[in-house]
Amino acid sequence: MNKQRIVTITSVTKEAPGITTLRFHDEIKVKPGQFYMVWLPRVDEVPMSVSYTSVEKGITVKEVGEATRALGKLKIRDQIGIRGPYGNGYRIPKGTVLVAGGGTGMASLLPAVEAIGDPGRVDVLIGAKTAGEVLLLDRARKASREVHVSTDDGSMGRKGTVVDMVQEHLEMKHYDMVLGCGPERMLSALLKACDEKSVKCQLSLERYMKCGAGLCGSCVIDGIRVCREGPVFSSAELRKMKEFGSSKRDECGCSVKL
Amino acid sequence: MNKQRIVTITSVTKEAPGITTLRFHDEIKVKPGQFYMVWLPRVDEVPMSVSYTSVEKGITVKEVGEATRALGKLKIRDQIGIRGPYGNGYRIPKGTVLVAGGGTGMASLLPAVEAIGDPGRVDVLIGAKTAGEVLLLDRARKASREVHVSTDDGSMGRKGTVVDMVQEHLEMKHYDMVLGCGPERMLSALLKACDEKSVKCQLSLERYMKCGAGLCGSCVIDGIRVCREGPVFSSAELRKMKEFGSSKRDECGCSVKL
């Protein structure tokens, strides 16, 4: 039961061009990897990972369309509706952990890194299109042993993708678990990379969400609810999914190529 | 919130001709002086004080009409519906206590006597029409210092009413509180007797009950809900009630003389 509540924005942080973190007070506990359905009256209601899970909650929004642009324009004292948290969240792993985030994927991953609570056993890899879009770098540094950055254009860190970095790290070191969040094509390559090295992973997926509550079926991948059994799935689960990395459903429920 | 539950009779005790105790298992806690709404399908649903308040609950029924006669015919393994407990119950008094029960009034009072938990400071007075109808005598003896009986026909104990005995006891000894339950005429005399000696009392009333839950207003005395603010009222409350001892409401809500 996740009743709608109206929260007031207490801080607005511009993380990068078109990427904004909004903070607000909400008492209801959240696990890293869970998400809210965020309501902007007259605009839309969209799923957003919780990027800050303390009592002062936060979401980190990348502007891609109408709703996210409207969220990016909010100011302190504006109000939004939230319901949730929904979804399973990451199981916080024991042992050494490699964390790989593409784009706003870091928003979902950082609370998990912080929940591990032991910088000594976590390495973080951040991928972005360009230097300006590298997200939450300072926060990642505080909570981990090493942080490495890659950009598509080489404007910061190494040139290439985050998956390239993952492959290198898995060659170099032993990790007990990989956590990943980002575009599905990246996640699909990530799963392959992990499988090759027989390292387990947990990856967080995105699908079109309407109810968010496990009812309407709009978010399903291979008949499994991303909003409920996911958004975080294990390698074992992902390997069985025919639609993973290949197709998703549009608002009508039609299958479309990724 | 008091959902209907169906319980199975585990024991049937004939207390006196036409007076039966039914026991059954129900986990929901009850305070002495509270009552259930007891449902017998195809017959009626009637209020009954809880005469045993441990997990093996009990009611003690005097046959006066259709519903009570049907309850008196139940056997082990028969089922009844109960909802509740309803009502406020007795506030368990400190100090010395005089308990005065007329008829099935003892059913409501005995759990209070037992809850006091100190036989040394409780005296019990039981009134009945005739020897055969003296109720729950052994149980009363166990939980109190002295038990005295009066019958209308003198067939047991002293001849007279329980109020006569109360007056004598209040003359003889000091009591901090009187608890009473029985026919309203008796209670009205009891209040007068207590007031004369400036002893506080708590008396349990009966009114026609439909909902039992504080909604329908059928049980009101001076606009106060016997099922909710009562059935137990203090001397202070009773003194203000114009209808106490004089009139009640019938099923239509018409005022009728007691």
Added chain:
Amino acid sequence: MTSLKVEVAALKLSNPTILASGVMDETAASLLNMARAGAGAVVTKSIGSEPRKGYPNPTLVELDWGYINAMGLPNPGIEAFAEEMRLARGCPAPVIGSIFASSAKEFSFLASKMQDYGAAAVELNLSCPHAKGYGMELGVDPEMVSAVVREVKSVCSIPVFAKLTPNTHQLMEVAKAAEAAGCDAIVAVNTVKAMAISVEMRRPILSNKGGGLSGPAIKPIGLRCVYDLHSTLNIPIIGVGGVEDWRDAVEYIMAGASAVQVGSAVGRVGLNVFELICTGMKEFMVREGFESVSQMVGVAHE
């Protein structure tokens, strides 16, 4: 200055919470107690021409999210009720007389009695879901409702409220008919047709089998009716159904209600429910900058 005062169809209320018909309102003393507890107005139990016992028990089922009741319109009859109304004269809040009948003539007879007794307004129960020949059996037919209202208006100078049922797809037609016939306000909604069955006893629990659902379960239903009525009507609407806290009350008001009635919450919350709603509503109004209740009426339509 934030004020909770409202005016509904010429009735001046100190606050917008009204005791709903059928709950703690069969005797003058009850009505007075509810007014003292903070109700801005009180509606009497629905009164008919003759004394009526109502249905045998069980008459109530408790649920986690409300009640199902089939009281069967018990009432002392309009003659005996004269005395209660006389005793209720000093009531600090307006007393609205609720009546039920099986014909327009009978309604007008009862309404004029209520007027004589000093009722501040009369509420026509056109919506009881479980009394044969009464209530919603009439209240789903726009022509019948029109005839009843017209007849009552012809004998009454006090405001006339029609209490309607949500158990129909024709609520808007019925309400429009009532308005056209001169009705002063619409009260929506009465209980929703419902039932509970005991699986062990293998039968419906209520002696009448069917009953009416009230409480939080029906709040979204009542709210929808009020919202739609506000789009349809020009006369005031009084919202009823599952109002349990200030938030429920404000939802109804924003949907278009000029006041709300509170029934089940008198059992579920307690006698202090009127006070709690008013305190919470006032705090909300201060917080959000509303100075009067009327400023909030219908704002959810904008």
Added chain:
Amino acid sequence: MTSLKVEVAALKLSNPTILASGVMDETAASLLNMARAGAGAVVTKSIGSEPRKGYPNPTLVELDWGYINAMGLPNPGIEAFAEEMRLARGCPAPVIGSIFASSAKEFSFLASKMQDYGAAAVELNLSCPHAKGYGMELGVDPEMVSAVVREVKSVCSIPVFAKLTPNTHQLMEVAKAAEAAGCDAIVAVNTVKAMAISVEMRRPILSNKGGGLSGPAIKPIGLRCVYDLHSTLNIPIIGVGGVEDWRDAVEYIMAGASAVQVGSAVGRVGLNVFELICTGMKEFMVREGFESVSQMVGVAHE
């Protein structure tokens, strides 16, 4: 031997729990998962002639005692749905194709498609409370319902179910019209018209404003409809509305349902709700000496 097997209008089900339309049933894989989770049959999302996005978000409000939804009948359209039905062929439980349309002709077109696709039965959505021109706008009119059923029956050899709305006082008339037109079973009920308002935002939460109430809040309403339908009809009834545990299911069956559908509880309880209901029901049947579900159907009427 206690058995949960039931037969409803020639459909043989391993147990009487059916996945309700609109919940986890838009893709073949979802339907298969729900059948594997233990549903005795599964109903597809209501499918129309063309792909449809449904309403913008918010489309769901969560309440303590249920949901309000206004999805707006999103669906991939009958042509694209061919592929899902093909992939669902191996489904261990019968697949019932739900369809919605705005005319009798369109209904029969969709129904014959569903039959071609291998649906075990077709369910006519005559009851969606919030889609303009569809659902209950047709489903409260006995003549319209009669025409739709007749037309669909004329092109279909698989059983035809009519899913009806509780938002009318004419449910019995509508159901009788469906029966007379050859309908094989009645499904009752769809959601109840409802709304939720955010007082801080001063507006309805759902983008469509109005929506349909489902879940425990409406169980007493659905139960009452099924009870009354059982007194009125000779064809089987499938009970829907707030079925969350075995007790709810048995209440519906005793009221007269031959099977029940489960929607909201898939969200509120989880995918194991079918299994939980079946286990509890079986234990109850053993305890009470019922050997088959059919022995329980309608016993609350005796």
